[in-house]
Amino acid sequence: MPPDRPGDVRDGERPGLPLQGQPDMGDDGERLARVALMRMAEAGDPVMGRLIARYGAEEALAQARRGVLAPEFVRDERELAQMSRRRTDLDQLVAGWAARRADSVADLSQGRERGARLIIPGDAEWPTQLDDLADTRPFGLWLDGRANLRFSCLRSVSIVGSRAATAYGTTVAAEFASGLGDRGWSVVSGGAYGIDGAAHRGALASQAATVVVLACGTDICYPSAHEELFRAVRSRGVVVSEWPPGAHPTRLRFLVRNRVIAALSRGTVVVQAAVRSGALNTATHASGLNRHLMAVPGPITAEASTGCHVLIRQGKAVCVTSVEEVVELVGAIGDDLAPERRGPVRPTDGLNEETRRVLEAIPARGPAGPAAIAVAAGVDLTTALGCLGALAAAGFVESVDRGWRLRRPDRR
């Protein structure tokens, strides 16, 4: 982890502007402001999201601390309605922000002490598909795990479902997840009992990256019985949270979290869900975000699949019965990041052109120095170092004594 450098503000950096090849980010004002706002506002609050989008995080923080919004922020009732607020609610909301204490430097050092890293929009590891969340885009994300979140999610599928799953459901979830892993796809889920846990385990079984999106701080293990599972995820995938270290899950946070599960991946598979399952909330987010929504059928004699059947009957979800059908769907369109290939799907398909050139410049045997790699790839040294850092986080390369070398996956 890089040391904290709270005073290191980069000029010309704006939210949303990608900083390709800069994995070692300083703690500029934008970053510090976002960390503060993660404490002061509720995650996913569209008013705060809109405030940040309009004025930038630092000015949003200044207004939040004053407890008074810029007078022109809400121009008319239409804008209030877009944020699903009444004017009195808005005043209360902003007063609530001002009343909350936030110490960004302390949060950052606490998070990093506990092994997590913070990413914000514009960072190289930020998954740009989260921008689809618009005003409810996370202010920032805490990550804990060896995999690069952005690369892990380029070809990913969310697998969700009931905690109260049946043996049929957990079997299907694990088989889908490991089948996706075998085909170069990673699995995003919520780390819960039942379907979520089975999906993560299935992905790990196929040596694939898997992403756990928590409704609490990355240092909190919820459910506590999943401590071993989350440890395995951190070693091969990544644990994600939009709440600061030490934050505990609440009923509301589970629902708020679901939009991130839906947004990170190309599509969501609901394996089992009763009619009032939280997994249907994730399904609704997936549809709203124009992600592929899929549901697995099951026996009509059990409650556990009723929600899936409703989605299929209403035409909201595609009925999927095999991993091939899932891949056929999520791999077919929305391929802005990786052109569809006729050959087998490879994890490197998701890399951008520059990063792929750097990866290809690394000799097949033995390590190479960054300068030699930069020359071979035709990029400058800073870009090469940035790409190498990102490739390392994604598990493609590793840093050794005499430079960088390819890391051979046990199985792709």
Added chain:
Amino acid sequence: MPPDRPGDVRDGERPGLPLQGQPDMGDDGERLARVALMRMAEAGDPVMGRLIARYGAEEALAQARRGVLAPEFVRDERELAQMSRRRTDLDQLVAGWAARRADSVADLSQGRERGARLIIPGDAEWPTQLDDLADTRPFGLWLDGRANLRFSCLRSVSIVGSRAATAYGTTVAAEFASGLGDRGWSVVSGGAYGIDGAAHRGALASQAATVVVLACGTDICYPSAHEELFRAVRSRGVVVSEWPPGAHPTRLRFLVRNRVIAALSRGTVVVQAAVRSGALNTATHASGLNRHLMAVPGPITAEASTGCHVLIRQGKAVCVTSVEEVVELVGAIGDDLAPERRGPVRPTDGLNEETRRVLEAIPARGPAGPAAIAVAAGVDLTTALGCLGALAAAGFVESVDRGWRLRRPDRR
């Protein structure tokens, strides 16, 4: 059963013209010809169907006996293609007809001795929805059972599926069938092991009429272990066949029979079917006939539901998970015979205006003579007698010493 009257030809009778209120039909030339053609041509043969449609059954029989078609019958290659034939095939086909012996009077008396009755297009009991089969419409149908086929099928659903069904499949088939029976719908199926048998039993359990469409003569019990089941069907429903008495089932006949299962009802539910199941053949017929096609989902880990999932995924079948969903679909449109009611569905909803008036004219307590019923219903005596016969066959009324009275069903 009425006695045979082979010479009794009614003038002005044409195929397709409904003969409302004439359940006691004589054996006119049309009828005798059709019985002969049921022996000479294969059931569902579109060439014979087209020949009958063009010239009537008697002239079709004359051409078949000569083994030479009228020269203008096949005007061009397009017409041959419509019948899926080449000219040499056609010559062979017609020669085959001429080579087969047929004795209509013997067939009719043999069938009737064995308790069956013959209906042909135009008879009061003929289900006019079979006309949708066009050139493959059955030449005639042998029926054995107390229920009126036409009335039984007005509000009916076909339930089909694999012989090699699982316990899940037979449970669902039986529950759907009895639930349909409780709501005034009858069930059509093929009388086979597995889903078919469970569907018939479910219908019988709810005291509803059920229709078995066989691929052999009504006097042949196939499968033989269903003797008891078919006996129960005859006492409350009806067993149907387009093959003459004594005909045995063949692989081809099962497939040919399936179009009748699909055509008789408002919609077909595939409960369980592997990808190569014969039930999918019935499903194809149902779609082709613009009937509602429905499929029940099941565990994706079992082969038994794979065919259902294919139908759902391809958008060919609606995914149904309850009886209510089936009724919602089949009851919603195609209601040319009975206007959609806001109240509960009643079996009498399917009766035509005249027949319903006759039914309503029968006193609630005690019997009434046919003349009194005719006056009360505002129809002439012949019409009243015809309607009463049809109502008796459908199980609504019964003939007693002093006239006709309502027959109270144990449960509707």
